[in-house]
Amino acid sequence: MSSAEQYSVEIANLWKKFGDFEAVKGISFKIKKGEIFGLLGPNGAGKTTILNMILGLLRPTNGKIIIEGRDNRNDGEEIKQMIGFMTQETVVDSYLTARDNLRIYARLYHIPEERIEQKVNHALQEAELTSFGDVAAGTFSGGMQRRLNLVKSMIQEPKILILDEPTTGLDIQSRVNMWAEIRRLNKQGITIILTTQYLEEADQLADRIAVIDHGVIQAIGTASELKKLVAKGNLLSITVKPEDVAKVIKLIKSKFGLELINKDGRLEVPIEDKYLEKLIKISEVLQKEKIEVLTISMHLPTMDDVFIKLTGASIRDTTGEQQANKNIAKIGGFRGR
Amino acid sequence: MGLIYDSMTIFKREMLIFKSNLRTNLIRSMMFPLIIIIFFGNLGNGVSNVPVAVANYANNPTSMQFLNTLESGGTLSIKAVTDEQTGLDMLRAGTVSALVVILPTFPKLQGGQPSVYIYYATSQFSESGVAIPFIDNAVSKYNDGVSSVQIQSDVNAVSTQGTSSSYRDFLIAGVILMSVAFGGVFGGGMSIIIDRQLGNIKSFLITPISKNAIVLGKLFSGTVQSTIYGILAIGLGLLLGGSIAMGPLGLVWILALVVFVAAAFSGIAIMLGSRIKTIEVYTIIAQTIVLPLWFLSGAFFPASSSPPLLQPFNVADPLTYATNGIRDVMLNGFFPLNHVILDFGVVIVFAILGIIVSFALFKNTIE
Numbered sequence: 275m276s277s278a279e280q281y282s283v284e285i286a287n288l289w290k291k292f293g294d295f296e297a298v299k300g301i302s303f304k305i306k307k308g309e310i311f312g313l314l315g316p317n318g319a320g321k322t323t324i325l326n327m328i329l330g331l332l333r334p335t336n337g338k339i340i341i342e343g344r345d346n347r348n349d350g351e352e353i354k355q356m357i358g359f360m361t362q363e364t365v366v367d368s369y370l371t372a373r374d375n376l377r378i379y380a381r382l383y384h385i386p387e388e389r390i391e392q393k394v395n396h397a398l399q400e401a402e403l404t405s406f407g408d409v410a411a412g413t414f415s416g417g418m419q420r421r422l423n424l425v426k427s428m429i430q431e432p433k434i435l436i437l438d439e440p441t442t443g444l445d446i447q448s449r450v451n452m453w454a455e456i457r458r459l460n461k462q463g464i465t466i467i468l469t470t471q472y473l474e475e476a477d478q479l480a481d482r483i484a485v486i487d488h489g490v491i492q493a494i495g496t497a498s499e500l501k502k503l504v505a506k507g508n509l510l511s512i513t514v515k516p517e518d519v520a521k522v523i524k525l526i527k528s529k530f531g532l533e534l535i536n537k538d539g540r541l542e543v544p545i546e547d548k549y550l551e552k553l554i555k556i557s558e559v560l561q562k563e564k565i566e567v568l569t570i571s572m573h574l575p576t577m578d579d580v581f582i583k584l585t586g587a588s589i590r591d592t593t594g595e596q597q598a599n600k601n602i603a604k605i606g607g608f609r610g611r
Numbered sequence: 612m613g614l615i616y617d618s619m620t621i622f623k624r625e626m627l628i629f630k631s632n633l634r635t636n637l638i639r640s641m642m643f644p645l646i647i648i649i650f651f652g653n654l655g656n657g658v659s660n661v662p663v664a665v666a667n668y669a670n671n672p673t674s675m676q677f678l679n680t681l682e683s684g685g686t687l688s689i690k691a692v693t694d695e696q697t698g699l700d701m702l703r704a705g706t707v708s709a710l711v712v713i714l715p716t717f718p719k720l721q722g723g724q725p726s727v728y729i730y731y732a733t734s735q736f737s738e739s740g741v742a743i744p745f746i747d748n749a750v751s752k753y754n755d756g757v758s759s760v761q762i763q764s765d766v767n768a769v770s771t772q773g774t775s776s777s778y779r780d781f782l783i784a785g786v787i788l789m790s791v792a793f794g795g796v797f798g799g800g801m802s803i804i805i806d807r808q809l810g811n812i813k814s815f816l817i818t819p820i821s822k823n824a825i826v827l828g829k830l831f832s833g834t835v836q837s838t839i840y841g842i843l844a845i846g847l848g849l850l851l852g853g854s855i856a857m858g859p860l861g862l863v864w865i866l867a868l869v870v871f872v873a874a875a876f877s878g879i880a881i882m883l884g885s886r887i888k889t890i891e892v893y894t895i896i897a898q899t900i901v902l903p904l905w906f907l908s909g910a911f912f913p914a915s916s917s918p919p920l921l922q923p924f925n926v927a928d929p930l931t932y933a934t935n936g937i938r939d940v941m942l943n944g945f946f947p948l949n950h951v952i953l954d955f956g957v958v959i960v961f962a963i964l965g966i967i968v969s970f971a972l973f974k975n976t977i978e
Contacts, residue, residue, distance in 0.1 A: 363809070
């Protein structure tokens, strides 16, 4: 099988500079046909820049992007016909009817006039909006608008669908529906690329995940492959009162030779084998030393663990946290004087 | 498929949005012209016995006849003075609102120059606003093809045309252009910022259409929408007692000028919209550009009555030529060839510049 038959997207040594700032630094990866591929990374990691280059909105400083066997430097129009894109925000013209919204995009995608109505009807059906075709989209509920947005993004029947944070801001019910929808589209053979800030979303949905930070791919693989990067076996996790933390770390080190790592008050260490036996023994030792154990557990690493290991940060608003820390430092400085 | 098809798709979308907000759009576009014409259009009506000094150096039968015409009807109250200086002193002292100087050669030209001069006090606008058209009109009765009048505000000389004596007609030309200019900048054109904020521009750009198609579609829809506002303002003006001295043919001339001004301001709107990210900033900058252009064009008051420092700006303001063009048609009843060339020339160049710059700036916009 040639690579064009096997891969939907092939990216080789992709760079993007904005002035002196290097947003993407020599990224290479391939996305298989029919795959759901997740791009995971904190804000400012370079995810959107990569998407914009795949979409043809940004010109790479260096590197190659091959979409369905076509170089995006030469075959702009053909590639644009093959990619559908749905942004984080719902983009529909709220003053226009659902039908007009779809008609406009059918024309922008150069669908022949005689086929437009049929396409529009089909799209309305897909979005379960048939009886709302002539109603202004602005009157729709959030979920209806989102469904209209999705079928609008796919009116040209793309081979690849790019979803930029498809479930951000949705309620749980709508999120589960969106996941089902993404899986359904994927089953029809559409390659899906999605960015997300929900780790469980990447975990549940994506066949493979690329973790991106500082414009570089930190790791790439299936969710279970990535989890193995954190620990081969399970993670032991203990929480105790703050005053006992140092004592517990020392105790476990001396008795079992295990280095507990303190993560925001949660003490963790990977255990490779004899999970139950070790868990019981450690519990007994802690009990004997009269240390009050708040929680003790043994679990498989989560995507959260993967993320923290690879990017050194929790995905949820790292910048906000850093800012908060800075402010605290400032206040401290004043007090000191 | 081509640029034209793509831009027509964008155009259709813009017009659908315009249509879905039709009532709001039309009411908004009519409010300002309506208020201005109603409040200011009657300025000068009912004014009579305006004191005017006359220095008659001609003293021939024609000039005496001319004086009789000026005195008839009770609009003016004529005070004969012996020389120009005495009259000017009275004008500055405020005892008269205008001074008419009749040169010895009247009604023939004096060495190629007008043989009648009018001075008026800018501070007495409502009175001189009545007196000047009246005198102008009187002069035209002696128009043998060589006599003409020159109006001076204190010391600044400008030539004038005009047979209609109503300030309302004078004002309507300015109001039509205001509707078009504001319509272009705040109507269709501003949509580019809203579209960017809502993510529509990005959605357009990932389709196979080019940036040029987006600009062209928006320019076209902006021009059509502003022209509609212009037509409404013309209708409103006529409804409120305005008249077009040239008759129905004049409408064609006015409409042509309106279309070019609409295109120019739609271009300006896209140009600004390509660079400005928020509506708040856009509104401030657009007003800073459009309001001075409009005021300096002599839309509200004769440009000759603005301070000498501002006169060069009046000459440089492209809207001046559109205003003059519409006034030729509405007040004068005809469109002299040299005016057609100058007025249309400037307005067309203005439109082309606006369009070219809008294409160039939007091309360099990411998203």
